[in-house]
Structures are given as structure tokens and as C-alpha cells.
Amino acid sequence: MNDDHFDGLVNDATHAVTNLIPDTVLDGLRDRERSDLLFQINDALTPILRDVIDRTDTDNPTRASTVAALISELLETHAQKCDEGGDCEDDRPPHVISEIHGTSANIDSIASCDMETGTQIYLVLDDRTSFRITVEAIAA
Structure with missing residues (x-):
């Protein structure tokens, strides 16, 4: 999986997780807080997904x-x-x-x-x- 595909996967997962948060919670956040929440979710998902991709990608060389x-x-x-x-x-x-x-x-x-x-x-x-x-x- 190349970097562009991986970035797309992380972004999709970030938005999927964000969609699970009730609107009542998101409505209580200011724009900056919403943006920070997206970045925090993205940062949390990146190493998890990277680890999964690395373990399952058989063509992946040693990192x-x-x-x-x-x-x-x-x-x-x-x-x-x-x-x-x-x-x-x-x-x-x-x-x-x-x-x-x-x-x-x-x-x-x-x-x-x-x-x-x-x-x-x-x-x-x-x-x-x-x-x-x-x-x-x-x-x-």
C-alpha cells in the first residue's frame, strides 16, 4: 500500500469514527475544537492502521x-x-x-x-x- 492509499484509509477511518460521535456532542464544540478533535482521532488511528497494514502487507520490505x-x-x-x-x-x-x-x-x-x-x-x-x-x- 503506497502512502497516498494509506493516507486515504486513515482519512476515511477518521471520518467514520467522527460520524459515530453524536451531533449533540459535536454541536457543543467550537470550530477549532472540532478541528482539533479530527486531528486527535487521525493521530490516534495512524499508528494502529500502520501496524495492521505492515503485518498484512506481504510485499512490504523491512522498515x-x-x-x-x-x-x-x-x-x-x-x-x-x-x-x-x-x-x-x-x-x-x-x-x-x-x-x-x-x-x-x-x-x-x-x-x-x-x-x-x-x-x-x-x-x-x-x-x-x-x-x-x-x-x-x-x-x-
């Missing part, structure tokens, strides 16, 4: 979000293994080590965000540094 999830899971698994290593807390290696630069740090948090061009992974370390890793599909 950037899937690769970003893999990278995040690898980082989380690595951090967990470091946290479980050694006999005591002082024996555990840091999550990130650079012998060349003489630095080390632990991962405080990992988050990801889907963007129009791919997925971004946000990595925050306990040494007050943070990084944004961008995962983009370059060929399908």
Missing part, C-alpha cells in the same frame, strides 16, 4: 522502524549484560567505553521516534551527553 527497534534492543541487551557482569557493582564494565578517547559512560535512557524519512533513536548517557542516531531506508 526503518524495525531496524531502529533492532538497534535499540541490541543496545539495551548490551547494557543489561554489563549491569549483570562481575561479582560486585565495582567490577561491572561501563556500557560505553572509548579507550582511544579515555571516556566511559552508562546508558541512562533510550527512546525512538518515527520521522517522515525514517526513525531516530535518542541515546542519553550518564556523563551528560546525548546522541541522535538516524535510521533511514536507502533502497527498497
Whole structure:
């Protein structure tokens, strides 16, 4: 399913959901509030429908979000293994080590965000540094 078809599906679903809301509720809203409601419904339906389409579209290649999830899971698994290593807390290696630069740090948090061009992974370390890793599909 291409992006135009998907956008049409989301818009149709948004209007179908909106049609289920009683007129007495919609009549009590100002124009701006009605518009905001449409956007909120659209935003709520988009990831749900995207997930359904992705699971049922057999011709769908691997997405950037899937690769970003893999990278995040690898980082989380690595951090967990470091946290479980050694006999005591002082024996555990840091999550990130650079012998060349003489630095080390632990991962405080990992988050990801889907963007129009791919997925971004946000990595925050306990040494007050943070990084944004961008995962983009370059060929399908």
C-alpha cells in the first residue's frame, strides 16, 4: 500500500469514527475544537492502521522502524549484560567505553521516534551527553 492509499484509509477511518460521535456532542464544540478533535482521532488511528497494514502487507520490505527497534534492543541487551557482569557493582564494565578517547559512560535512557524519512533513536548517557542516531531506508 503506497502512502497516498494509506493516507486515504486513515482519512476515511477518521471520518467514520467522527460520524459515530453524536451531533449533540459535536454541536457543543467550537470550530477549532472540532478541528482539533479530527486531528486527535487521525493521530490516534495512524499508528494502529500502520501496524495492521505492515503485518498484512506481504510485499512490504523491512522498515526503518524495525531496524531502529533492532538497534535499540541490541543496545539495551548490551547494557543489561554489563549491569549483570562481575561479582560486585565495582567490577561491572561501563556500557560505553572509548579507550582511544579515555571516556566511559552508562546508558541512562533510550527512546525512538518515527520521522517522515525514517526513525531516530535518542541515546542519553550518564556523563551528560546525548546522541541522535538516524535510521533511514536507502533502497527498497
